[in-house]
Amino acid sequence: xxxxxxxxxxxxxxxxxxxxxxxxxxxxxxxxxxxxxxxxxxxxxxxxxxxxxxxxxxxxxxxxxxxxxxxxxxxxxxxxxxxxxxxxxxxxxxxxxxxxxxxxxxxxxxxxxxxxxxxxxxxxxxxxxxxxxxxxxxxxxxxxxxxxxxxxxxxxxxxxxxxx
Numbered sequence: 001x002x003x004x005x006x007x008x009x010x011x012x013x014x015x016x017x018x019x020x021x022x023x024x025x026x027x028x029x030x031x032x033x034x035x036x037x038x039x040x041x042x043x044x045x046x047x048x049x050x051x052x053x054x055x056x057x058x059x060x061x062x063x064x065x066x067x068x069x070x071x072x073x074x075x076x077x078x079x080x081x082x083x084x085x086x087x088x089x090x091x092x093x094x095x096x097x098x099x100x101x102x103x104x105x106x107x108x109x110x111x112x113x114x115x116x117x118x119x120x121x122x123x124x125x126x127x128x129x130x131x132x133x134x135x136x137x138x139x140x141x142x143x144x145x146x147x148x149x150x151x152x153x154x155x156x157x158x159x160x161x162x163x164x
Contacts, residue, residue, distance in 0.1 A: 001039045002027075002083045004122040010043065010085070011126060017058040019051040022116055023128040024137070025086065029150040031119025031128040037153055038146060042076075042084040046100070046111070046129065049089040059085065072101035109137070131158040139163035 007027055014021055023031055025044030030036050047055055056066075059077045064085065068076035077085045090098040096113030115133035118125050129137075131154045138151055143164045151162040 001041060002043055004036055006083065007043055007121055008124055008126075013058060013062065014045075014055065017054050019047060019055045019058065021045045021047045021055075021127065023119070023121075023126060024088070024134065026146060026150055027121070028119070028128045029131075029134055029153060031121050031126050032117075032131050032134070033153055033157055034120040036121075038149055042086050044086045044088065046088045046090050046098075049091050052087075052089055055087065073103060074100075131160055135160055135162045 007023075011021070011023075022028075023044065024046055025042070026038065026040045027043055030038075030040075056077075059079075063080040064077040066075060067078040067084070068074075072089065074086060074088050077087060079085075088100055090100050090111060092098045096116070098111040100109040100111065102108050111129075111133065115130040117128060117130045119128040120126065135151065135154055138147055140163075143151070148164060151164060154160055155162055
């Protein structure tokens, strides 16, 4: 499991390396809620594709090794303590929107410019994805208990519609 202080320490190191990232997944939801609502087994990070070499160099210097390669869609780095960082490369347009490759090349994942926002972890502002973007990405699959939990929290706090 990865806790808030570990997330903040990683974000500090990543930012210090000049890499732009945004938190998604469970930690992204909790950042939007400004509180940790459940344990997290990994950290989902969206990053600028052109920053990937610097991100990889930094994570490797911290003892992380690549344990999954589904490029260009995503890859996973696992630390010596077993913490997984699920990395999602994004290609940005001039208007601030971005796309991420998807398993179906003709249907990339789309990120409107407005979805890049700020949340809070452990009292510290952090870059994350919006509630609407989180809800958008939580569709088209059979949800796990953690997904049901996260979407219920977003509905309760933001009054947005979710798919489950």
